[in-house]
Amino acid sequence: MELWLREIESDDLHIGIRVSRVLHRERSRYQDIAIVDTPGLGRMLVLDGIVQTTVKDEFAYHEMIAHVALMSHPNPRRVLIIGGGDGGTVREVVKHTSVERVDLVEIDERVVALCREYLPELSASFDDPRANIIIGDGVEYVKKVQGQYDVVIVDSSDPIGPAVGLFREEFYRDVYRALDDGGLMVAQTESPFGTPQLVRETAAAVARAFPPRAYVYLATVPVYSLGEWSFTVGSKGPDPSQPRLPEDAPLPFPTRYYTLELHRAAFALPRYVQELLGLV
Ligand code: SAM
Numbered sequence: 526m527e528l529w530l531r532e533i534e535s536d537d538l539h540i541g542i543r544v545s546r547v548l549h550r551e552r553s554r555y556q557d558i559a560i561v562d563t564p565g566l567g568r569m570l571v572l573d574g575i576v577q578t579t580v581k582d583e584f585a586y587h588e589m590i591a592h593v594a595l596m597s598h599p600n601p602r603r604v605l606i607i608g609g610g611d612g613g614t615v616r617e618v619v620k621h622t623s624v625e626r627v628d629l630v631e632i633d634e635r636v637v638a639l640c641r642e643y644l645p646e647l648s649a650s651f652d653d654p655r656a657n658i659i660i661g662d663g664v665e666y667v668k669k670v671q672g673q674y675d676v677v678i679v680d681s682s683d684p685i686g687p688a689v690g691l692f693r694e695e696f697y698r699d700v701y702r703a704l705d706d707g708g709l710m711v712a713q714t715e716s717p718f719g720t721p722q723l724v725r726e727t728a729a730a731v732a733r734a735f736p737p738r739a740y741v742y743l744a745t746v747p748v749y750s751l752g753e754w755s756f757t758v759g760s761k762g763p764d765p766s767q768p769r770l771p772e773d774a775p776l777p778f779p780t781r782y783y784t785l786e787l788h789r790a791a792f793a794l795p796r797y798v799q800e801l802l803g804l805v
Contacts, residue, residue, distance in 0.1 A: 530561065530569075532576055534719060534750055542566060542576070542748075548643055553635035555687050560643045566748060568644060570611055572636070572682055578611050580646055582747045586713075587647075588783040589744035589791070590756060591617035594676045594711040595624075596768040596788060597760075601675040604628070605703065607663030607691065609680030610636035612648035618678070619653045620778035627656050628674075632687050634660045664690035667699040674704055679712035684723065692727055697734035697759060707762035710735070714757040717743070717798045719750040725801050728757050735759030740766060741802060742791035744782070755798075766792035 528544040546562040559571040567580030578586070591614050595601050602625045604618050610631035618627045629651075631637055637658060640648040651658060659666065663679070677700050681691040690696055691712070700710045714727045724741070731739035740758040742765075758765040768788045770776075776785065799805045 530563075530571065530574075530576075532574060542569070549639055551635065551639075553633050555633045556682075558633075558635055558639060560639055570636075570640060570644060573685065575683055576748050577682065578613060578644075578647065579748050580644070583611075583613050583647065584780075585744055585782045586746045586749070586754065587613035587617050588780050589742075589746075590614055590678055590680055590711060590713055592780070592783045593742060593756070593765060593768075593788055593791065594678065594709040594758060595621050596770070596785070597763045597765040598675050598707070598709055599763065599769055602626070603674045603676075603705075605630065605667075605670075605674045605677045607666070607677070607679045608632075608682065608688070609678070611640045611644060612637075612650050614678055614680045615653070615656050616647060616650035619650055619655055622777070624655060627653075628659060629656065630659045630661055630663045630666045632660070632662050662687065662690075664696055664699075667696065667703045670703040672702070672705045675708050677704060677708070677710040679710065681713060683715065692723070692730070694730035694734055697731050701734050701759065701761070704761055709761070709763060709765055710759045711765075712757050714741070714755045716750040716753060717755050717801055718753050721801050724755050724757075724798075725803075728802055731757045731759045735761065740764075740792065741794065741798070742766070743794065743798070744791060 530542045532540045544561045549560045556572045569579045570577040604627040606629040681688045684692040717724045728739045746754045
């Protein structure tokens, strides 16, 4: 028998991924969670039918959501991740020796528990002594903190269910207050090709919360909605398109996607994205 996961992008576009084994499936308090093995992409975490991460291509997303902000800040010590219950972003953050503490606020404890069990490639980083896992709603968490973080990374799922609030201007204003002077926020902000209006509205919301502007950059994440994926940065100081090291310096940690050259290049946007954001 053949088993296929059908990810529904829109009424007119479905993506099929062959599944070799369903390792776990449950309905948590917040979402439908599946961990499956696939011959093409390795093990995958699927929430509400949407692929969150695959062992084969997760490095692109996790390196690009973590290292751009962390390499733009002159000395990132305190980091907050909202969402990110698979652990891939923590794994990248703790590669930075300047980081003293990384708090991860994930709403669904079952995602953390299942990724610990089935996706050790990502979740082993939870055992780093600098990592502190908090089970709770990131929207509520940031309301209570002030000036506490150098970098905030919003590694959320798509804007449905509990993640809706992570795409709102009010939340970005709270993140602004949670950051220390010179701090940066980066959020995954979906596909400019698949959901252009969402990318435009989210960038505008970040720009209002972090005047004078939001910075959008792109990375290619093969399994996410047709490949091209956006991230939006709000900065209280540093220009996020400029890493603190010169381009020919050796990177102080191993990567498979991120390079200093690519860091700068990621901010060079295709014309259709410039138009979408009203930059031309
Ligand atoms: N890389 C992924 C992507 O873009 O598809 C997202 C990774 S991570 C698995 C997303 C996590 O955000 C989920 O585990 C989900 O439970 C969590 N999440 C959603 N809403 C949240 C909220 N309000 N506060 C904290 N975590 C939240």
